[in-house]
Amino acid sequence: MLKITDLKVNYGGIEAVKGISFDVPEGKIVTLIGANGAGKSTILKSISGIVKPSSGRIEFLGTDITSKDAAFIVGKGVTLVPEGRKIFPDLTVLENLRIGAYMRRDDLTEDLDWVYGLFPRLKERAWQAGGTLSGGEQQMLAVARALMSRPKLIMMDEPSLGLAPLIVRGIFDIMREINKRGVTILLVEQNANMALQAADFAYVMETGRITMSGTGNELLNNPAVKAAYLGT
Amino acid sequence: MQYVPYLLAGISVGGQYALIAIGYTMVYGILRLINFAHGDIFMAAGLMMIYLANPLTLWLAVPLVILFTAVLGFAVERAAYKPLRDAPRMSVMISAIGVSYLVQNVALYVTGGLAKTYPSLPWISDTITILGATTKRVTVITPVLTVVLIVGLVILIKKTKIGMAMRAVSRDFETSRLMGIKINTVISVTFLIGSLLAAVGSLLYFANYTAIVPTSGAMPGLKAFVAAVFGGIGSIPGAVIGAFLIGLSENIIKSGGSSWTTFSDAFTFVLLIIILAVKPTGLFGEKQTDKV
Numbered sequence: 383m384l385k386i387t388d389l390k391v392n393y394g395g396i397e398a399v400k401g402i403s404f405d406v407p408e409g410k411i412v413t414l415i416g417a418n419g420a421g422k423s424t425i426l427k428s429i430s431g432i433v434k435p436s437s438g439r440i441e442f443l444g445t446d447i448t449s450k451d452a453a454f455i456v457g458k459g460v461t462l463v464p465e466g467r468k469i470f471p472d473l474t475v476l477e478n479l480r481i482g483a484y485m486r487r488d489d490l491t492e493d494l495d496w497v498y499g500l501f502p503r504l505k506e507r508a509w510q511a512g513g514t515l516s517g518g519e520q521q522m523l524a525v526a527r528a529l530m531s532r533p534k535l536i537m538m539d540e541p542s543l544g545l546a547p548l549i550v551r552g553i554f555d556i557m558r559e560i561n562k563r564g565v566t567i568l569l570v571e572q573n574a575n576m577a578l579q580a581a582d583f584a585y586v587m588e589t590g591r592i593t594m595s596g597t598g599n600e601l602l603n604n605p606a607v608k609a610a611y612l613g614t
Numbered sequence: 615m616q617y618v619p620y621l622l623a624g625i626s627v628g629g630q631y632a633l634i635a636i637g638y639t640m641v642y643g644i645l646r647l648i649n650f651a652h653g654d655i656f657m658a659a660g661l662m663m664i665y666l667a668n669p670l671t672l673w674l675a676v677p678l679v680i681l682f683t684a685v686l687g688f689a690v691e692r693a694a695y696k697p698l699r700d701a702p703r704m705s706v707m708i709s710a711i712g713v714s715y716l717v718q719n720v721a722l723y724v725t726g727g728l729a730k731t732y733p734s735l736p737w738i739s740d741t742i743t744i745l746g747a748t749t750k751r752v753t754v755i756t757p758v759l760t761v762v763l764i765v766g767l768v769i770l771i772k773k774t775k776i777g778m779a780m781r782a783v784s785r786d787f788e789t790s791r792l793m794g795i796k797i798n799t800v801i802s803v804t805f806l807i808g809s810l811l812a813a814v815g816s817l818l819y820f821a822n823y824t825a826i827v828p829t830s831g832a833m834p835g836l837k838a839f840v841a842a843v844f845g846g847i848g849s850i851p852g853a854v855i856g857a858f859l860i861g862l863s864e865n866i867i868k869s870g871g872s873s874w875t876t877f878s879d880a881f882t883f884v885l886l887i888i889i890l891a892v893k894p895t896g897l898f899g900e901k902q903t904d905k906v
Contacts (some may be wrong), residue, residue: 432788456661456794468789481782484775485794500895 389438416587471513482530628861633815634838637808653835672849687809
């Protein structure tokens with residue numbers, strides 16, 4: 383579905399991504415794990431058109447989306463849930479959801495019902511300003527906002543960041559639920575344990591390169607991964 | 615009853631400042647840029663009226679002036695600010711100062727440096743009597759029209775999709791782009807609206823004056839800017855309230871007689887110094903907080 387070939391990205395004056403190739407097959411959960419500064423977020427930003435890669439090719443459903451406008455890429459069905467949630471603090475919860483569907487011109491009732499079903503808390507707080515929500519609620523809102531664009535591929539950047547373990551589990555449950563509905567997921571995580579358990583396929587990144595890959599289970603049991611990322 | 619004409623004039627001038635101040639505050643809200651060229655775009659609208667009112671009928675000239683001024687604001691943004699989108703804010707500000715001088719000098723070239731007589735607008739400039747005070751009809755029309763336009767603007771910002779996008783973009787460019795919002799379109803719309811309101815303000819403001827020179831936009835522009843800072847730059851209600859307060863204060867000072875009139879302009883700038891010293895964020899300004 384998503385095919386990355388030899389992607390190189392310069393970000394903040396350094397080559398953050400040094401020639402990476404990987405695939406995200408349709409209907410799967412794929413995860414990129416790795417330490418801080420490995421280049422994971424940069425990859426997601428260049429897929430979504432926020433950062434321009436210096437070379438390489440990004441292909442989505444057969445269309446070349448390398449260096450395309452962010453709006454074009456959202457229109458194709460690729461959405462990013464950014465790191466740190468980045469909800470709009472002075473828009474209401476409902477407005478945050480509506481702005482997620484900014485590209486769409488059709489009726490949103492059905493989608494609103496769906497995301498309210500996934501996150502009943504958001505329905506209760508529909509009229510509250512986004513900034514007044516707790517961290518976990520903001521993460522729910524960020525995911526729900528991304529869903530409002532009816533994505534085929536949803537990319538999540540560190541959804542567990544700064545959240546309590548119970549909330550993190552909730553977010554991962556919802557992620558699987560969304561995946562069951564046919565939405566492909568590309569997940570970037572530092573919480574390697576949770577990510578590998580959820581993933582069908584995983585890549586390990588170190589300083590701009592992919593060093594290992596395999597199914598979630600394979601990597602969970604890989605001694606090198608255990609030592610470096612799982613702390614066991 | 616001796617204060618009535620001053621109060622009327624104050625409300626009227628306040629409304630005119632408000633229409634200019636909104637342009638400053640909206641552009642600041644979205645780009646964090648003080649658009650120094652805004653006062654000159656206001657002046658250019660006045661000149662356009664002078665050159666269009668003669669060959670055309672007034673009812674054709676007025677909409678054309680508003681349209682051309684909006685296009686001028688749009689063009690200035692595209693030519694002078696958009697290429698500097700990723701540049702430091704200081705560069706954009708200097709570009710704005712450059713545009714300000716450019717517009718003034720083009721005006722100087724076009725007018726030949728002579729004061730151009732502003733056309734007398736029928737009906738609007740007619741003399742009427744209110745509560746025993748004689749004034750022009752524009753004095754009464756201004757606050758009404760200002761309030762109508764501001765209500766319209768607030769509805770646009772609060773209720774429409776483009777308004778929602780404007781609020782989002784003013785907060786966070788990158789996340790707005792992730793939503794599929796075209797930042798440049800939203801910024802252009804902001805400049806179109808700001809310039810459109812300045813054009814309306816110009817029609818009302820210059821109705822009280824007989825002539826325009828290329829620097830005619832500087833003083834009202836500065837005062838509207840002070841109004842925007844006073845109200846808290848970035849806030850639309852703040853700019854409007856600030857503008858009315860400054861318009862009123864200025865004219866109340868004038869009611870003290872000719873020895874006080876001299877100080878009416880100085881008052882505005884003393885007010886600016888006091889605000890910056892006491893409450894730099896203005897009446898409704900948002901506190902600068904670094905979000906984690």
